[in-house]
Amino acid sequence: MTPAPIAVALDAPDLETAARWASLVTPHVSTVKVGLELYLRYGPDVIASVRGASGVQVFLDLKLHDIPNTVAGAARAVTRLKPSILTVHASGGSAMIRAAVDAAGPQTQIAAVTVLTSLSEADLAAIGLEGRPDDSVRRLAALAVGAGAQALVCSPREVAAVRAEVGPGITLITPGVRPVGADTQDQARVATPEDALLDGADLLVIGRPITGSPDPGAAAATIAAALRKVDVSRSAGDASRAR
Numbered sequence: 001m002t003p004a005p006i007a008v009a010l011d012a013p014d015l016e017t018a019a020r021w022a023s024l025v026t027p028h029v030s031t032v033k034v035g036l037e038l039y040l041r042y043g044p045d046v047i048a049s050v051r052g053a054s055g056v057q058v059f060l061d062l063k064l065h066d067i068p069n070t071v072a073g074a075a076r077a078v079t080r081l082k083p084s085i086l087t088v089h090a091s092g093g094s095a096m097i098r099a100a101v102d103a104a105g106p107q108t109q110i111a112a113v114t115v116l117t118s119l120s121e122a123d124l125a126a127i128g129l130e131g132r133p134d135d136s137v138r139r140l141a142a143l144a145v146g147a148g149a150q151a152l153v154c155s156p157r158e159v160a161a162v163r164a165e166v167g168p169g170i171t172l173i174t175p176g177v178r179p180v181g182a183d184t185q186d187q188a189r190v191a192t193p194e195d196a197l198l199d200g201a202d203l204l205v206i207g208r209p210i211t212g213s214p215d216p217g218a219a220a221a222t223i224a225a226a227l228r229k230v231d232v233s234r235s236a237g238d239a240s241r242a243r
């Protein structure tokens with residue numbers, strides 16, 4: 001069975017737990033995601049540990065954000081680990097995103113994080129970004145794609161608008177995914193896995209709803225099975241879908 005387009009966020013306190021989660025979920029999902037917690041604690045070795053023998057794709061979510069020369073150096077340093085995806089913050093600007101794209105090897109897609117899914121409209125206003133989150137997300141998405149980003153991170157609430165803005169061919173990645181009834185925790189802009197897929201997401205980032213389960217393998221299998229039932233011909237990219 002083809003693994004579901006899910007990146008499981010391995011936000012674990014230790015390497016053993018992360019490797020165990022990875023081995024439990026990899027039969028069901030395409031990707032595992034290593035973030036700051038694990039990478040800062042264990043460094044590059046963590047990639048081989050979670051990749052294991054399965055050959056699952058590894059998404060390195062470091063959200064680089066610095067001057068272009070520094071981001072280029074960091075991207076060069078980590079792309080030797082061959083992550084399939086590496087994140088930078090879109091708000092770092094065009095030159096920074098371009099520097100990351102140029103420095104990354106051909107096997108690594110640079111994904112630009114538009115607006116963190118933990119931020120609400122009120123949070124955005126407090127940092128000077130007035131208006132609906134969609135407006136900031138679409139503006140940053142267009143800027144990042146113009147600078148060469150091959151992938152974008154946004155919430156599932158904006159994914160249809162982002163697809164309309166950037167067209168096909170750009171990988172859209174959505175954290176902030178919660179099955180019906182699941183606790184939203186610190187996520188502000190959320191939607192269900194089914195809606196994220198229907199609205200045009202290519203890869204769903206899901207962490208605690210899977211890793212917080214007593215059986216992460218079963219939780220991943222349940223979400224993967226639900227996604228297989230989604231009729232993607234009704235997706236946002238399909239003009240025949242009533243919206």
Ligand SMILES: O=c1ccn([C@@H]2O[C@H](COP(=O)(O)O)[C@@H](O)[C@H]2O)c(=O)[nH]1
Pocket residue numbers: 009010011035061113115116117118153154175176177185187205206207208209
């Ligand atoms: O805007 C963003 C960008 C990245 N993330 C990361 O995704 C996961 C989400 O984990 P959950 O447990 O499903 O909330 C986490 O690793 C974040 O660092 C994000 O949430 N939002």
